[in-house]
Amino acid sequence: MRRSLIPVLIVLLFGGVATMPGLSSAHTASAFTVLVKENGFSQSAPEIFHNDSILWYNTDNASNLTHRLVHDHDGDGFYNGTLDWDSGELHAYCETDENNSKVDATCKTSFFIEFNINWTEGDYDYQDLRSDGMVANATIKLFKDMASHNASTAPSIGSSFGVIDETEDESMEEEAQNPMTAEDALLYVAFGTGGTAVLLLVLLVVRRSDDSEEASSEQE
Numbered sequence: 001m002r003r004s005l006i007p008v009l010i011v012l013l014f015g016g017v018a019t020m021p022g023l024s025s026a027h028t029a030s031a032f033t034v035l036v037k038e039n040g041f042s043q044s045a046p047e048i049f050h051n052d053s054i055l056w057y058n059t060d061n062a063s064n065l066t067h068r069l070v071h072d073h074d075g076d077g078f079y080n081g082t083l084d085w086d087s088g089e090l091h092a093y094c095e096t097d098e099n100n101s102k103v104d105a106t107c108k109t110s111f112f113i114e115f116n117i118n119w120t121e122g123d124y125d126y127q128d129l130r131s132d133g134m135v136a137n138a139t140i141k142l143f144k145d146m147a148s149h150n151a152s153t154a155p156s157i158g159s160s161f162g163v164i165d166e167t168e169d170e171s172m173e174e175e176a177q178n179p180m181t182a183e184d185a186l187l188y189v190a191f192g193t194g195g196t197a198v199l200l201l202v203l204l205v206v207r208r209s210d211d212s213e214e215a216s217s218e219q220e
Contacts, residue, residue, distance in 0.1 A: 087111035
């Protein structure tokens with residue numbers, strides 16, 4: 001009777017290891033940065049999955065222009081629908097006072113959207129309306145899950161779209177949110193290792209008990 005527990009424990013042991021975070025193929029929600037530049041975007045067609053988010057950050061310090069990112073989801077010519085977006089004017093920087101507070105509270109340099117389950121998979125075209133009248137077009141490619149897209153072409157977790165050269169932009173890239181910290185990874189490893197050790201110990205106890213019963217039977 002006890003011997004029948006061994007295959008079950010083996011299944012639990014390897015099943016638990018296979019489902020540990022980081023070893024499964026499930027997609028982890030990630031945050032990415034798209035830089036708004038004088039001549040367009042650092043990435044004009046980013047590919048993301050549901051629950052990923054994008055932070056647009058204005059790095060156009062040279063032209064003294066403002067940028068406005070808009071998406072007309074319902075096609076009515078306005079940007080106030082449920083799934084429309086309008087970033088408002090994005091500046092290259094916001095002036096601050098001696099207390100490091102914004103002189104103009106409405107001034108902003110970035111814009112953030114989380115593409116949750118309210119967004120259906122597909123392409124989302126949007127525009128950068130510059131203050132000089134020029135327009136830059138871009139598209140976001142949203143995929144439902146890993147199975148709906150070749151994961152090898154998707155952005156790596158915690159990455160940013162585009163190559164950044166300036167020191168200020170490098171600082172912004174470092175601030176991009178990482179879905180899993182090193183501490184989180186160590187905790188998962190610790191829990192997984194501890195659980196595996198316990199299962200191995202139980203397996204050894206069962207095996208030793210079975211061996212003892214066999215030895216007693218042979219002596220009789």
